Amino acid sequence: MSRGYSGIDVDRISVDDVRRGDLTLEDIRIHPETLEHQAQVAEEHGNPQLASNFRRAAELTRFKDDEIMQLYEALRPHRSTVEELQTIADDLESRDAPLNAALFAQAASVYQRRGLARK
């Protein structure tokens, strides 16, 4: 279970590899399958919500850092219209991120009801 996001075997990475500049942050990022494994462990230890979090995270491993920052910003109060939130939800669905899509879709409906969307 020590495969980096790039597929590299992390156990074999040495300080010398780092010193030679052979690695990028992609090599030492967590792999979605590892997060799925951790989700199962969390379920076995009485925390299905932690498991759901790991599964949303597994979807997000495919997203670039700045995309993630933008998605977070979009969910903050009064940043996005209801339609924009729904569009993001659709986009996430089409990019094989259904759990995050559901989070955005639910936010769209609650933000509308509670006045938390941008007008």
Added chain:
Amino acid sequence: MTINENEKRVIGRFRFMNEQAVNLDGFATPAPELGLIAFDSPHDPLPSIVIRDGVVVEMDGRGEDAFDALDEFIARHGIDIGIAEEAMAIDSLQFARQLVDPYESRESLVRLASGMTPAKLAEVLARLTAAELVIAMTKMRARKTPSNQAHVTNRSDDPLLLAADAATAAAFGFREIETTVPVLADAPSNAVAVSVGAAVGSPGVLVQCSVEEAMELALGMRGLVSYAETVSLYGTEQIFIEGDDTPWSKAFLTSAYASRGIKMRVTSGGGAEALMGGAERCSMFYLEARCVALARAMGAQGVQNGGIDSAAVAGSVPGGVRSLMAENLMVMLRNLESCTGNDALMSESHVRRTSRTHPIFIAGSDFICSGFGSIQRYDNMFGPSQWNAEDIDDFLAMQRDWGVDGGLKTAREDDVEGLRSRATEAVSAVYGWLGLGDFTASWAQQAVDAAGSKDIADADLMLPVNASATIMDTNVTMLDVIAALAENGFDVEAQRCLDMLKARVQGDYLQTSAIFDEDMNVLSLVTDPNDYAGPGTGYKPSIARQAEIDTIRQQVSVDDLRVQQRQYRTFELRVIGTAETSHDPRDVVIGVSPATGRDIWQTLSGLLVCDVLEELMAGLEEEGCVGRIIRINDSIDLGKIGLAAAQLSGSGIGIGLQGKGTALIHRHDLAPLANLELYSVAPTLTARLYRLMGINAGRHAKSMTPEPMRNPYSDEAIEARYHTKVVALVAIERECSSNSASEMLEMVK
């Protein structure tokens, strides 16, 4: 100012009481309308749940149409529907009793709690007394091994001092280090400096840099920090939104951290909403129950709560301190990591702040403090903590007193000096290699020695800003830092930093309550579950760990004291014959104890025994008497020594002196425990007082009635300071005592 000064002059007793530190604290009359109430506001909802077609349609008295954003998120994500009806039907008092019953397993209780609403858990936990909270916390915390977190910050964001202090914090045993900035732009530099310093101190120390949410995540993504904590939750919708987030954005943020393999916990705390004027007339504890439910609903693995920045608000109302601990217990009951506050200083009074922490300290928690200020109060950029560098020795002594593992260990001075040197060298090398800045040798020397930033005159305050800009502009990541360490010969530290990066690929430290031990093993709910089930179960320190707790650097042995005494052997008490009874009416015998002039040379007040004897002799001489020094070998009891001296004395008056300095005047015809005059508190005695004793003994010898000597007054904890020495000195006296006859002595300097 005195409290009643406009009305009348306050009597001295109350003027004096008003001046005590505790009266600098604010105490509030409970005001539920303002949220200034710990438990059970009349406006708190009663627990309820209605589930229709597998959906929560009513929770805590509110129908789904009226759910605010917090209710909605909790209802949709935070309640285990399959358990809710069973759990909500349990009588709250019954469930409270199960929490303190050692035969009720933690697993069964967390299962039921996952079906309980915020109001239900608030109702349950409000019923536990302080003592019951201790027992329940002992059982309910997730990780078996307790731990502790340090703050490492300073006023100037000095990278060398940050690194030196991070290494020091690691040496004292802290397994998480939290830094922050007085100047936001300095954050990247602080993250690098603390991460490098922590790696110098120990493998596996987690590091965070508490700043604005987006910046904190960005630092994490670059690998410059290894966990996050400052993801704040609030218990009312209004305050939550004013915090510029919603439960959905925070839930997304939680997943964003996990997507990069970074541990995170959220932060909340009773009193925050009242402080911000948005408590919606609810009690602090009920609002915190909503925060904790949200934390679980979002999928965060843990919570930092227990007041935190608003701890003093909770502390201002009746039961408020108890509610802070109950908040922590609620987190544990929700099966989450609990970082148990004891963070922002909640009282000016040492007594109150200790009282606030102590029950949690003895119960044990995942992190006793969510920020023990390992630096001095003035350098803590979060504001002073409950516990600070000023208190590290106190905390270590408390661990030793109670045999409790509070996560800290004694660090040796020379080890810490070595670590601080290496930390400053490592940071200098990294900053130089990456073009972040250059440090002068005098700056580095000052940082190694400094007790705080005030001791560093040569720091360049612009360096952290410039270094941070370069880190951001040239996209420096932890990989660059590791390369710089390796290129400059810091191979061990490079490996430790790389191991922290590898850990986030493995992901085991994302599980609840995870820390690393010094061998990089993950200790968590999964790998190190708390199995407390009554006496003899649960966490027990290993033999090695117990020795760390028990062995503080200040402890001394009898042998240490014997060596110390030998340094004062600057005179001799030479035996010149056996003791004989005198018939000279001017004769006064000074009887000394068996170890005097053999193994004991200095009294507890720091006077040499020879100087004491000279003062006594001079006092006798002033009264026209002659002193003889005789060692009484067959007793260490001062009364018997004095009486034996009096019985050998021609005047019938004797002085008894123990090596440690306690002295009395005795008369030949009194019972051993009766005496004429006594100096009982040896540590406070002066040469002048011994002279006075000699004079008074002379006057007694002449059958006069002198004005009695007065023991000097002191409000110091004399017994605390000297009793360990007394025990050792008495043991030495005992070793020297024998049946041999009393001896005439002559002093030779």
